[in-house]
Amino acid sequence: MGKPAVNGENGVRTATVSVRQGSESRAFAGAWAGNYAPAPETVKISIRPRYELFVAGKWSAPKGGGEKYFPTINPANENTLAEIAQGTERDVDGAVKAARTALPKWSALKPVERAKYLFRIARRIQERARELAVLETLDSGKPIKESRDVDVPLVAAHFFYHAGWADKLAYAFAGKTPKPVGVCGQIIPWNFPLLMAAWKIAPALACGNTVVLKPAETTPLTALRLAEILEEVELPPGVVNIVTGDGRTGAALVAHPEVDKIAFTGSTDVGKRIARASAAAGKKLTLELGGKSPHIIFEDASLDQAVEGIVSGIYFNQGEVCCAGSRLFVQESILDLVVRKLEIRMASLRVGDPMDKNTDVGAVNSRQQLETVKKYLRLGREEGARLRVPGSTHGGSASADGEALDPTMGMPEKGFWCRPCFFTGVQPSHTIAREEIFGPVLSVMSFRTPDEAILRANNTPYGLAAGVWTDKGSKIFDTAGKLKAGVIWCNTYNKFDPASPFGGYKESGFGREGGVQGLRAYVRL
Amino acid sequence: MADLASRLDVLKTYKLFIDGKFPRSESGRSWLVSNAKGRVVAHACRASRKDLRDAVEAARKAQPGWAAATAYLRGQILYRMAEMLEGKRRELAEAILATGAAGTARGAAREVAVAIDRLVHYAGWSDKFSQALGCHNPVSGPYYNFTIAEPSGVIAVVPPDESPLLALVSLAAPALCAGNTVVALCSGTNPIPAAVLGEVCATGDLPPGVLNLLTGEREELLKFISEHRDIDGVHAANLRADQAATLRLGAAENLKRVTVRERVDWFDESQCHSPWWIEPLVEMKTVWHPASA
Numbered sequence: 001m002g003k004p005a006v007n008g009e010n011g012v013r014t015a016t017v018s019v020r021q022g023s024e025s026r027a028f029a030g031a032w033a034g035n036y037a038p039a040p041e042t043v044k045i046s047i048r049p050r051y052e053l054f055v056a057g058k059w060s061a062p063k064g065g066g067e068k069y070f071p072t073i074n075p076a077n078e079n080t081l082a083e084i085a086q087g088t089e090r091d092v093d094g095a096v097k098a099a100r101t102a103l104p105k106w107s108a109l110k111p112v113e114r115a116k117y118l119f120r121i122a123r124r125i126q127e128r129a130r131e132l133a134v135l136e137t138l139d140s141g142k143p144i145k146e147s148r149d150v151d152v153p154l155v156a157a158h159f160f161y162h163a164g165w166a167d168k169l170a171y172a173f174a175g176k177t178p179k180p181v182g183v184c185g186q187i188i189p190w191n192f193p194l195l196m197a198a199w200k201i202a203p204a205l206a207c208g209n210t211v212v213l214k215p216a217e218t219t220p221l222t223a224l225r226l227a228e229i230l231e232e233v234e235l236p237p238g239v240v241n242i243v244t245g246d247g248r249t250g251a252a253l254v255a256h257p258e259v260d261k262i263a264f265t266g267s268t269d270v271g272k273r274i275a276r277a278s279a280a281a282g283k284k285l286t287l288e289l290g291g292k293s294p295h296i297i298f299e300d301a302s303l304d305q306a307v308e309g310i311v312s313g314i315y316f317n318q319g320e321v322c323c324a325g326s327r328l329f330v331q332e333s334i335l336d337l338v339v340r341k342l343e344i345r346m347a348s349l350r351v352g353d354p355m356d357k358n359t360d361v362g363a364v365n366s367r368q369q370l371e372t373v374k375k376y377l378r379l380g381r382e383e384g385a386r387l388r389v390p391g392s393t394h395g396g397s398a399s400a401d402g403e404a405l406d407p408t409m410g411m412p413e414k415g416f417w418c419r420p421c422f423f424t425g426v427q428p429s430h431t432i433a434r435e436e437i438f439g440p441v442l443s444v445m446s447f448r449t450p451d452e453a454i455l456r457a458n459n460t461p462y463g464l465a466a467g468v469w470t471d472k473g474s475k476i477f478d479t480a481g482k483l484k485a486g487v488i489w490c491n492t493y494n495k496f497d498p499a500s501p502f503g504g505y506k507e508s509g510f511g512r513e514g515g516v517q518g519l520r521a522y523v524r525l
Numbered sequence: 526m527a528d529l530a531s532r533l534d535v536l537k538t539y540k541l542f543i544d545g546k547f548p549r550s551e552s553g554r555s556w557l558v559s560n561a562k563g564r565v566v567a568h569a570c571r572a573s574r575k576d577l578r579d580a581v582e583a584a585r586k587a588q589p590g591w592a593a594a595t596a597y598l599r600g601q602i603l604y605r606m607a608e609m610l611e612g613k614r615r616e617l618a619e620a621i622l623a624t625g626a627a628g629t630a631r632g633a634a635r636e637v638a639v640a641i642d643r644l645v646h647y648a649g650w651s652d653k654f655s656q657a658l659g660c661h662n663p664v665s666g667p668y669y670n671f672t673i674a675e676p677s678g679v680i681a682v683v684p685p686d687e688s689p690l691l692a693l694v695s696l697a698a699p700a701l702c703a704g705n706t707v708v709a710l711c712s713g714t715n716p717i718p719a720a721v722l723g724e725v726c727a728t729g730d731l732p733p734g735v736l737n738l739l740t741g742e743r744e745e746l747l748k749f750i751s752e753h754r755d756i757d758g759v760h761a762a763n764l765r766a767d768q769a770a771t772l773r774l775g776a777a778e779n780l781k782r783v784t785v786r787e788r789v790d791w792f793d794e795s796q797c798h799s800p801w802w803i804e805p806l807v808e809m810k811t812v813w814h815p816a817s818a
Binding site: 157173174176268271272276279287480487491492497500502503505507516520 | 662668773774811813
């Protein structure tokens with residue numbers, strides 16, 4: 001390993017599988033409403049049949065009994081992409097020890113040298129961007145347009161931004177001499193697999209820490225490809241260790257006594273379990289958890305732009321976004337107009353092959369997640385809300401307002417699919433208005449006064465993000481000030497940048513990622 | 526002329542301080558505060574779970590108004606508190622010495638002086654911490670993006686038994702200056718300085734409910750504090766490991782932010798005077814707005 005990449009062939013010695021991309025587009029051709037010519041991404045990448053654990057700079061097989069490997073599949077066609085190692089307690093222990101061993105040298109390295117490693121990583125990610133985007137889309141189901149234009153560029157930017165901090169930390173913490181925390185255990189989700197790895201690894205390394213990263217069970221491939229990049233840039237062994245596996249692997253990492261800090265992104269439920277599990281040891285903890293973010297549209301907003309914002313707010317990445325604007329509050333006077341505009345806009349969203357460059361909404365990440373989404377679709381109807389699936393005629397008799405349609409029907413048999421849809425007639429007490437769905441399902445509600453909008457927006461245990469649309473400047477700042485959320489998007493939504501801190505209020509977790517504030521979690525003052 | 530030596534002391538019962546008032550514990554419980562010689566010097570109320578709830582309710586009610594007050598006003602009110610304490614230096618020093626456990630008269634006077642200075646220090650931070658902790662962010666795109674620090678909400682302050690005035694002030698002042706309201710569990714061994722502090726607050730300008738002071742059994746109340754769903758954060762210091770673990774475990778219930786400082790030397794300004802004592806008690810809010818026409 002460690003051979004420089006040539007044309008996307010990464011010096012992989014083992015046999016590779018070639019991934020057929022065109023055939024999937026053909027399978028979709030008849031499935032969606034419009035009759036578009038397929039525009040498949042044609043870059044060929046190689047995937048090893050089996051991936052081991054990346055510990056102390058070496059690839060090693062999992063130790064101990066039980067199932068040693070599990071498949072990771074393409075959620076768009078359910079084909080197995082590769083076999084992934086199930087990291088055991090012993091593997092986690094080995095990885096933590098490797099990180100511990102690497103810590104003294106890494107943290108004592110001249111900061112500008114540490115910076116240069118991170119700059120190198122950023123460059124190699126830029127150079128291998130297309131390959132990473134294709135791999136991300138294959139493993140996660142997200143549209144190639146998003147992995148190519150959003151995820152991977154942000155990954156490179158994140159390493160580049162944090163590289164520069166490595167030798168400037170004293171300026172980030174007035175009057176203090178920041179020191180590394182130590183060994184960081186980092187557990188990341190499946191919705192932005194490589195981006196979350198970057199959010200975790202980049203600040204940790206910049207601040208002189210070493211890392212054990214546990215990628216999500218369903219999306220480990222890009223993190224493992226990142227390990228190959230770390231080899232290419234000759235990052236010292238043990239500085240970053242990647243241990244794949246399911247929840248048991250993550251639990252072992254949380255429980256390990258030699259881990260100084262846990263950073264977790266995922267569900268609020270698991271976040272609370274981690275908080276309990278690490279209470280006695282008093283490990284440093286940051287949690288980036290769920291959300292049910294409000295998106296407020298005032299009657300004096302630019303409506304066409306607001307509708308674009310609503311769409312990108314909830315249907316970006318199939319709605320599998322912790323900060324998704326899943327509760328839409330529209331001022332009563334414009335409710336009907338906004339719903340009409342939203343239906344027209346949504347009818348032109350292309351749902352289909354994630355590898356097609358024109359696809360707007362790809363595959364749901366896993367069967368399990370699709371079942372969760374279906375559960376909420378059922379609950380929404382049972383509790384009395386009305387479902388609309390613009391652009392679809394599948395799954396029921398299409399009444400005038402498209403009610404009773406099933407957004408999961410009329411799609412290819414293989415793979416996990418849900419069309420963008422929304423509920424109207426939603427009451428604040430409805431389950432779909434309270435719980436995170438993590439799918440392309442929007443709850444539309446109305447309000448009369450700004451005070452009512454703020455009251456209802458804040459009426460949730462979550463507080464990750466919020467959106468507000470109005471052309472009145474003072475109203476923007478008044479509303480932004482009163483919303484209890486870590487990120488407020490005004491006249492825009494779902495914008496991310498390494499210089500901009502991200503993280504929640506209340507039960508959406510604590511700590512920030514990105515920006516100068518994001519460094520705080522990775523230093524001792 | 527009365528014979529002072531044979532005069533019976535009028536023992537005061539120090540009450541709780543909740544919502545600007547001085548209730549006895551709703552539980553009716555109290556305990557005798559004794560000095561080192563075993564002589565009873567005062568009575569104190571032993572707060573119950575219900576008293577805690579009342580205090581949190583008062584703090585929650587007062588929080589939006591306190592946070593919405595101008596930073597300038599919050600700074601002045603905290604400075605006014607320092608002024609009021611300055612006039613009660615002798616009483617506070619006597620309160621610190623009342624149980625006889627806390628050293629010399631000089632030591633007590635020093636504790637009062639440092640506590641007042643600490644209040645002055647944090648009074649000055651009220652209109653500066655968001656400048657020290659927040660910033661404008663240079664994002665790659667036509668957006669105006671900035672991060673501001675907002676108060677977390679209701680903060681439970683848990684000082685250790687030692688330095689009964691100074692530790693309380695040191696943990697509460699950073700929370701208050703940022704616009705949080707506070708429910709404090711005061712020293713279990715000597716509740717008298719906290720009670721005097723409450724009396725000072727009541728005659729100052731601090732709005733009712735902004736600072737609430739409970740005295741009582743630490744072991745009993747810690748768990749209730751940790752599990753209370755309407756407390757947003759905890760600011761504690763120098764606790765035993767099992768006490769810190771209790772706080773963290775219960776806090777997982779609603780993911781309240783828990784800061785337990787270790788090995789704090791209350792008299793060390795380089796340690797205790799810092800915006801980084803305010804930082805765990807605020808939330809960072811990042812606001813985006815398009816900057817292109």
